[in-house]
Amino acid sequence: MKKNYVFIPCFLIISVVSAIIFFITALTQNIPLKALLFRLATNSYQPNYNSFSNNNYFYISLIMLLSIIIVYTLKMSVWRRQQALDLPSLLSGVLIGTLLITMVLQTIGQTYYFTHEFQWIDGKKIADRYPGALKEIVDFAGFCKKKWPGKHSCQLITDLDMSRDPGMFFHRTLAYHLYPIDIRDIRRSPADCAIVFIAENPLSRVPKGYDVIGSWGKKNLLAIKGPPQP
Amino acid sequence: MTSSEGLNLLVSLLLPLSIGYALVVLLCRRLSIDLLPSLAISYGLGMGILSQWMLLLGMAQIPFNLMTIGIPLTLVAILFSSLALTKLKRNPLSADAKPSLWAADAGPSASLRQPYAIADLLMSAYILYNVIFVLWRSLNIPIESWDAVATTAFKAKVFFFDGSIHRLNLPHASYPLHIPFTEAWIAFNLGTWHEILVKIIFPIAFLSYGVLQYFYLKSLTNHRWALGGLCLLISSNFLVYHATIAYRDLTMMYYNCTTIILMLLWNRKKEDGLLILASLFAGFTTFVKLEGTGYLANYTLLLLFILWKEKTLRLGSKIEKFLKFALPSYGICLLYQGYKFSLNIAALHGRLKPVINPDQLLRVPVIFREFASNLFLSGNWSLIWFLLLISFVIHFSKTRHQYEIKLLSLALAIFFGVYLIIPIITSTLIDHPTLLSRVLLHFFPITTWLIVLLHYPKNTF
Numbered sequence: 001m002k003k004n005y006v007f008i009p010c011f012l013i014i015s016v017v018s019a020i021i022f023f024i025t026a027l028t029q030n031i032p033l034k035a036l037l038f039r040l041a042t043n044s045y046q047p048n049y050n051s052f053s054n055n056n057y058f059y060i061s062l063i064m065l066l067s068i069i070i071v072y073t074l075k076m077s078v079w080r081r082q083q084a085l086d087l088p089s090l091l092s093g094v095l096i097g098t099l100l101i102t103m104v105l106q107t108i109g110q111t112y113y114f115t116h117e118f119q120w121i122d123g124k125k126i127a128d129r130y131p132g133a134l135k136e137i138v139d140f141a142g143f144c145k146k147k148w149p150g151k152h153s154c155q156l157i158t159d160l161d162m163s164r165d166p167g168m169f170f171h172r173t174l175a176y177h178l179y180p181i182d183i184r185d186i187r188r189s190p191a192d193c194a195i196v197f198i199a200e201n202p203l204s205r206v207p208k209g210y211d212v213i214g215s216w217g218k219k220n221l222l223a224i225k226g227p228p229q230p
Numbered sequence: 231m232t233s234s235e236g237l238n239l240l241v242s243l244l245l246p247l248s249i250g251y252a253l254v255v256l257l258c259r260r261l262s263i264d265l266l267p268s269l270a271i272s273y274g275l276g277m278g279i280l281s282q283w284m285l286l287l288g289m290a291q292i293p294f295n296l297m298t299i300g301i302p303l304t305l306v307a308i309l310f311s312s313l314a315l316t317k318l319k320r321n322p323l324s325a326d327a328k329p330s331l332w333a334a335d336a337g338p339s340a341s342l343r344q345p346y347a348i349a350d351l352l353m354s355a356y357i358l359y360n361v362i363f364v365l366w367r368s369l370n371i372p373i374e375s376w377d378a379v380a381t382t383a384f385k386a387k388v389f390f391f392d393g394s395i396h397r398l399n400l401p402h403a404s405y406p407l408h409i410p411f412t413e414a415w416i417a418f419n420l421g422t423w424h425e426i427l428v429k430i431i432f433p434i435a436f437l438s439y440g441v442l443q444y445f446y447l448k449s450l451t452n453h454r455w456a457l458g459g460l461c462l463l464i465s466s467n468f469l470v471y472h473a474t475i476a477y478r479d480l481t482m483m484y485y486n487c488t489t490i491i492l493m494l495l496w497n498r499k500k501e502d503g504l505l506i507l508a509s510l511f512a513g514f515t516t517f518v519k520l521e522g523t524g525y526l527a528n529y530t531l532l533l534l535f536i537l538w539k540e541k542t543l544r545l546g547s548k549i550e551k552f553l554k555f556a557l558p559s560y561g562i563c564l565l566y567q568g569y570k571f572s573l574n575i576a577a578l579h580g581r582l583k584p585v586i587n588p589d590q591l592l593r594v595p596v597i598f599r600e601f602a603s604n605l606f607l608s609g610n611w612s613l614i615w616f617l618l619l620i621s622f623v624i625h626f627s628k629t630r631h632q633y634e635i636k637l638l639s640l641a642l643a644i645f646f647g648v649y650l651i652i653p654i655i656t657s658t659l660i661d662h663p664t665l666l667s668r669v670l671l672h673f674f675p676i677t678t679w680l681i682v683l684l685h686y687p688k689n690t691f
Binding site: 044058087098099126 | 356359363366367370371372373374376379380383384387388391392396399400401425426461462465467468470471472606607608609610612613616617620621624625685
């Protein structure tokens with residue numbers, strides 16, 4: 001057997017092992033084959049996760065390890081005298097084969113992700129390209145900057161628990177989108193406005209000496225010190 | 231993107247690029263340098279110089295604007311370019327007569343057999359698809375990720391609107407400022423804060439690194455194996471995803487891995503300009519993330535190992551080479567650390583406080599479990615760590631580039647050693663949802679270089 005063809009038995013073994021694991025998974029977890037195939041394809045692109053509870057890599061690793069064991073056993077018994085089928089080449093064949101399967105699955109998953117985002121964006125303005133909760137914050141920040149343009153320092157009044165997520169993230173997102181209105185005391189200058197953000201009964205939370213210049217929704221408003229500016 | 235935005239964006243990138251390119255030409259004048267990989271180095275170099283200049287302006291409380299940043303840098307670009315041209319004219323060797331920076335040392339590369347041309351095509355298509363994905367996503371999704379809105383992009387916005395670093399009265403004051411400065415620079419050129427276009431620096435770092443890795447591997451193998459190395463690299467979901475969001479880790483990977491590539495190239499070519507370039511990159515790495523300061527110690531160890539193994543140099547030459555690396559890199563690192571010290575800001579953000587307690591040993595199994603599940607089962611790295619492990623077992627003694635592999639293995643071991651030891655002796659979080667993946671990303675490409683070099687046939691001539 002030519003050395004170039006060493007990959008053929010490897011691919012065959014990987015295919016058989018993959019098929020067996022696929023059917024066992026479908027049977028033991030009682031998942032229809034079509035649904036399992038869909039999950040396999042769409043779950044393979046999940047960046048930014050450390051856990052393996054919700055992706056396919058456990059199965060892929062299992063396929064790879066089982067294929068290595070089978071190839072090794074065959075080499076030690078049936079293929080012992082086949083010099084072209086040396087162990088390093090066989091093992092490389094299994095590795096490359098499994099990697100190719102992984103890359104195909106990832107690319108399908110990535111395309112699914114890509115298409116989903118592409119359709120979601122579909123001509124939207126930048127301010128509309130944020131997921132639900134963030135969009136509310138971006139819109140509120142835009143509203144404040146429109147009502148009270150320029151550089152200002154504001155005190156923030158909120159019911160959010162800013163020591164943990166999601167309150168912490170909402171606070172950072174608001175601060176980022178509000179800038180140059182400063183709610184993180186970067187400029188160390190006295191506040192000339194107050195922002196009531198995600199607070200029950202916001203009107204009652206406005207500090208004395210401040211006048212409301214705009215409300216946004218039921219829980220947010222912007223107030224400034226002294227009389228409203230034209 | 232409008233045409234004027236596009237033009238401004240181009241100008242904002244061209245200035246640092248031209249400074250970087252002129253410096254590369256100046257420092258590698260005895261070598262013939264190809265345009266594409268040199269541009270890939272120039273990008274990081276130019277952006278690094280830009281951010282150091284902005285730091286100096288900030289320290290001197292000179293307000294940031296297009297003039298204060300741009301005019302001195304334009305003068306620097308002109309100066310470096312004239313010096314580079316003068317040096318080139320004085321050099322009697324023509325470009326063809328000079329040895330190429332990227333040429334293989336071990337003889338001609340393996341010939342590319344035709345039956346595998348389809349493999350080249352498929353690999354190129356896979357790479358192209360991922361490049362399109364990165365460009366599209368990074369230039370269509372606005373800044374929305376945690377660290378970006380909380381620190382990096384927020385600081386960039388502060389610098390842009392206020393023209394000041396406020397004596398580091400900033401969230402996470404200790405964090406280095408390379409990314410905020412470069413984002414602010416883009417915004418100054420655009421004339422406005424653009425939620426998407428300031429992210430241009432991330433896909434460019436991704437492309438630059440890809441080009442550099444391709445040429446590095448090609449110099450040791452051939453076009454096909456170098457393409458394979460790129461495919462291995464971008465098979466990591468995590469890396470590709472990070473090229474599209476405004477986190478610092480991909481840029482950190484670019485600077486970190488470029489430093490190592492330049493050190494290894496210096497070791498092969500013996501051109502000290504490469505060592506100085508590596509040193510500058512090492513210094514700039516310390517200004518991207520706090521971890522960079524630790525990595526500087528790693529590079530120093532690697533350099534000491536190379537110098538120790540180098541039998542042709544005298545002690546005096548070895549000391550001279552060590553200083554050529556240490557002075558620029560440690561100088562850049564100390565500039566920011568010194569400034570923070572003068573403002574009484576903690577050097578490492580209060581992290582890495584040693585915890586001397588026997589209970590810390592109870593963390594060891596947890597640390598190993600976290601590493602194992604992250605490396606092998608997370609979905610972030612494809613099968614790359616598995617591949618590396620098995621490649622070591624089956625190919626280690628049969629490779630052509632034994633010394634290069636030893637150096638790379640040493641570099642990988644140092645990085646791993648640091649990240650295994652730190653959680654044991656400190657209370658650093660180990661089960662944070664993405665922290666471990668992000669630090670692994672900084673040196674992840676070394677695994678792909680090693681896999682390629684371990685598998686590259688010994689007798690392919």
